Amino acid sequence: MTPRMHADELDLPVALVANLLADQFPQWSDLPVRRLASSGTDNAMFRLGDDLVVRMPRIHWASGTVDHEATWLPRVDGHLPVTVPRVLAVGTSARGYPWTWSVMTWVPGVNPVLDRLREPVALARDLAALVRSVRALPLDGGKPKAGPLADRDEQVRRDIVAVADEIDTAEVTAVWEHALATAEWDGRSTWVHCDIAPGNLLLTGDRLTGLIDFAGIGTGDPTLDLGVAWNLLPPPARAVFRSELDVDETTWTRARARALAQALVQLPYYRDTNPVLAANARHVIREVST
Template sequence: MHADELEIPVETVRRLITAQHPRWADLPIVRLPSSGTDNAMFRLGDDLVVRMPRIHWASGSVDHEAQWLPRIALPVTIPRVVAVGAPGEGYPWTWAVLTWVPGTNPVVGGLRRPEQFAEDVAGLVRAVRATDLEGGVVKSGWLADRDEQVRRDITALAVDIDTERVRAIWDDALATAEWDGERTWVHHDIAPGNLLLTDDRLTGLIDFSGFGVGDPTLDLGVAWNLLTGTDRAVFREALEVDDADWTRARARALAQALVQLPYYRDTNPALAANARHVIAEITAEA
C-alpha cells in the first residue's frame, strides 16, 4: 500500500518469536487479511496476535499501546499487551504480542440491527471520553490545518466526486466557529476494521495507536463510515451532538475520506470503497 513499506513474511515473524519468546515457538502463525494500513497482523495460536508496524510512521505505535492499554477500562473487550519484541532478523522496529479479540468486523449495509449497533457504539464513545487517566498525547484537531490537503484531494478526485458540492461542504465547515471546548479522551480510529461484533452486538475494539486527548468529534467519524440514515440519527441523539459539533465531525470524516480514496484506490479496495461511501453519505446528508 505504501511505496516504502516493509515486506514481512511469516518466516520473519516465526524467527523473531523463536529467538525472543520461545515459549510460543511451536504455535501456528497465520497472516491475517486486513484493510489496515499501518500494521501487519499475524494470528499466533488461538489466543494471541502479533502486531508488526509495516511503515516508519507507525513504528512508535507498539510503545504507545504498551504504555496505555494496561490502564484502559472499557465496556467491550480490548487487546492486552502480553509481550514486546525488539528489532531483529532484519526487522527494524519494536513489535508486540497481544491477546486476540474475538468477533467479526461490521460491514456497511450488513448490520442486522443497525439502530441497536448505533446505540452500542455511542455508549462506547461515551466510555472512551470518560476515561480517567492523566498525561494523554494531545491529538491535533484544527480543520484549517487540513485545508490545503483537502483542496488538493478534491482536485485529484474531479472524475470521482461532485467537486463543487464537496468543496461547498468543506467551506461551510471552515466558516463554522472552530472548536474551543474541553478535550476528552479519544480512540481516534473508531472505524469498521477496528470494531468487533458477536451476535450482532458490539463486543470489541482494537488498535489504540491513536489513543489520546482532543476534540471529542475525533471519534464521531463512525457516523458516516459505517452508519446510515436512521441509525446515524440514533447515534447523534444518544451523544447529544449539537449542530456545530456535527458539522465539524462531518468535515473531519470528509477530509479523511478525501485523503484515502486517491491514495488507496488501487492498493486497498476495502478502504477505497469505504471512502467512497463516506463521501456519498456526506454529500447526500449535507
C-alpha cells in the first residue's frame, strides 16, 4: 500500500507501473522503476531509470492533468528561462488503472527549502524572470483559471473555523476582508503556471534552473503566480521579487489574499497526511498576517 493523502485515492504500487510500461512501452520496460518519496498531492511520480519519470494521477480530480500537460508542454518548451519536462509518451487506462498517464523527461535539480536559501535575493530575481516569461507566453487558447476573490469567500471562512485552534482568527479574517473590499480582480488575464511553489521549483546550486507540474497552466489573474513570495521567499527577497515585477499595492494585496486562501485550504486537509505541506501552509498564514 502506497502512502495516502486522500481517503479515496488509488493505490499505485511499483509493480503496476512496471506492468503498464511492459504492456504499452516495452522500449523502457528494462529500466528500474522506483517511487519518489515526494510525489505531490495530485500525482504519484516514479523515477524510470536515470533520465525519465512516470507521472500518474492518484485521485479523480487530477485525472485530466496528463492530457492537459501533453497539450501545453510542447508549446511552452523553449519560451521559459528554465528547463521544463517533455512528454515522451501518454499511456492509456489498463490493468485496473482508470486514467491516462505519462512518461516524461526527468528535470534535474533540487527543490528549494524554506529558511535554507543561501542566495534568496538572486532566487527572487530568477523567480521574477520566470513569472514574466510565463505571462508573456506567445500562445492562444489557455484554459481560464480561478476567478474573483469573492468566489473563495465561503470556503475561506469555513477553513478559518477549521483551523481556529492554530491561528489568530480575527487577524486572518481581517486580512481576507481587507482584500475583498479593496483589491478585487479587474478581469485582465495573463498566462499563469498556477503552482509556482517549492515542490515544483528546481535549483542547480543556488539558481533556478527547472520548473515542473504544468497541470494548472492556463490564463487568469496574474496574482496566481505570486504566491511564491510568501511560500518560499523571506521578507527582503520578497520585496525584491515585488520590485522586479513592479507589483502595485492593489495587486499585492490580492496576491497575499490568494496565498492565504490556498494555505487555509491546505492546512486542515493535509494536517495529518502531508506534514511538509501543512507546515508550509502555517508559514504562509503567519507571513501574510504580519
